[in-house]
Amino acid sequence: MSAALVVGAGISGIACAIAMAEAGVIPLVVDRGRAVGGRMASRTLRDTGTAFDGRVVDIGASYFTVSTPEFRAVVDDWIARDLARPWTNSFHVASSDGVEAVRSGPVRYAANGGLRSLIADSASKLPNVWSSIDVTSVSADDTSLIVDGERRSAVALCMPNAQAHRLIDTSLLSPSLEASLTGITYEPVIAVTAVFDQQCWEDFDGMFVNDDPVITWIANDGSRRGDDAPVLVAHVNPVLAARHLDEPASVLPLVLATMSRVLSLTSQPTWVDAHRWTYAKPMTAHREPFHLDEHRLLGLAGDAWADGPKVETAWLSGHLLGEELARRLLDSE
Ligand SMILES: Cc1cc2nc3c(=O)[nH]c(=O)nc-3n(C[C@H](O)[C@H](O)[C@H](O)COP(=O)(O)OP(=O)(O)OC[C@H]3O[C@@H](n4cnc5c(N)ncnc54)[C@H](O)[C@@H]3O)c2cc1C
Known part of the structure; x- marks a missing residue:
């Protein structure tokens, strides 16, 4: 089966992927942005009319x-x-x-x-991190998870719950998962x-x-x-x-x-x-460190978990989900 997939290359997604890789499971990481980092975002100043063009500014997390x-x-x-x-x-x-x-x-x-440079540094340890890939659907058949038509052994959605909710096929949404996803504003x-x-x-x-x-x-x-x-x-x-x-x-x-x-x-x-x-x-954030589906290796991590909402809790959430996904994948081999 094709590689495990981490969707989202913010700090939770990269932490998840590194934990998986360290356990021996190398995932593919995709993000719809042009660069990694998510909300740990920095932009380079251009055409400002000042002496500071080329300088980087943090425009997300402070x-x-x-x-x-x-x-x-x-x-x-x-x-x-x-x-x-x-x-x-x-x-x-x-x-x-x-x-x-x-x-x-x-x-x-x-x-x-x-701050983006920290995520870029961490992502450089992973062999497969692809940007500008906008994932649109996560569904499943009897045997595996399917992401935009591709079969996946495991899927981690590492992003705001509201964004993850839009991707997951309704057939995979148990009442408790739906409540977890929609319960956070x-x-x-x-x-x-x-x-x-x-x-x-x-x-x-x-x-x-x-x-x-x-x-x-x-x-x-x-x-x-x-x-x-x-x-x-x-x-x-x-x-x-x-x-x-x-x-x-x-x-x-x-x-x-x-x-x-x-x-x-x-x-x-x-x-x-x-x-x-x-x-x-x-x-608000869930106290649980992450969500993992009861039947499939479909996980959710990010700053809505692990008592968030901050950079550190997003890292912890992704890290712990990555460890658990890798353990289950290796157990099932
Ligand atoms: C303005 C602002 C100020 C903040 N200040 C602080 C602070 O001072 N201290 C602090 O600790 N925290 C702060 N935070 C919160 C902190 O930035 C977040 O908690 C943390 O960065 C969340 O990381 P994450 O990986 O969970 O999510 P994100 O960083 O949002 O990463 C999710 C990634 O998923 C990608 N994605 C989403 N949907 C798709 C899709 N369909 N297909 C592919 N990719 C997708 C996105 O492009 C994104 O890169 C701040 C946030 C903001 C926005």
Whole structure:
């Protein structure tokens, strides 16, 4: 039978595939995006009219935290190879009117080459990772799973549950699976990148903007990446983002006015862009680390599992699903 298949090359899919490969089962990994990374997304600046073209900006996840020994080992390896680094444990807290306090918390980690580079590095350990492949259907007959007409020994769907739900044939949806898939609501986010000619704000790493109807968070991408470039990334309040998903750029005037007020900016950015994340973050997550169908080797992993929703839990979910799928595949041989 053809190879086991992992759909989704975000952190959960790549963790799943690596766990399978380490156990001796090499899967094919496919993703519909042009590059791996999923929501750990970084874009390269181009045609900004500033000196920062060619620089990478994180436009998805802002950072990650580490609490489990399993993920700690992965992160320590990235740090040892200068791919990731501890960024900060202090964020500013602001209201709509300006900065109020600085609060300490867990260490947040960032990536020197942008968060996507961590997934690209991990994916480079796998022989078969194909991008620009949009999977449209997962069904089954009496003997095997079938993905877009191809028979598969095992299938892991590593993506937001709402996206997985659309792929799975109704004949495979037990009432409990249907409830698991539809029971999680995702918040949208619009990420606004603003590139300035030079820094025109007081130093900060990241800033939570509480109770503001326009933005919830501003990351200082220059501090995050460690090059001090004057680049900010703001996240739009999910309620406002939901109203602008069809035309994300329409939030720009409001976001720039709010950033300007909160940070007391003394000049305007030279270049701005808005990126839409329809399924940015699940509002709740299942406690189970992953879902595995009772009858077939069809699994689900991602940040809606393992007590998500964050980078670390998505990694753990994919990793544990990969170990289990490999164990069952090897047992069935
Ligand atoms: C704006 C934003 C800010 C965030 N901030 C943080 C943060 O600060 N800290 C933190 O820990 N987490 C944060 N998160 C959450 C974090 O990014 C996610 O929890 C994590 O990246 C999820 O990884 P994943 O592999 O489960 O899913 P994804 O990264 O979404 O990967 C799923 C992959 O599946 C692919 N795919 C989907 N459907 C198909 C299909 N039909 N065919 C083929 N491929 C398909 C997609 O292209 C995608 O690459 C943030 C997320 C967003 C969007």
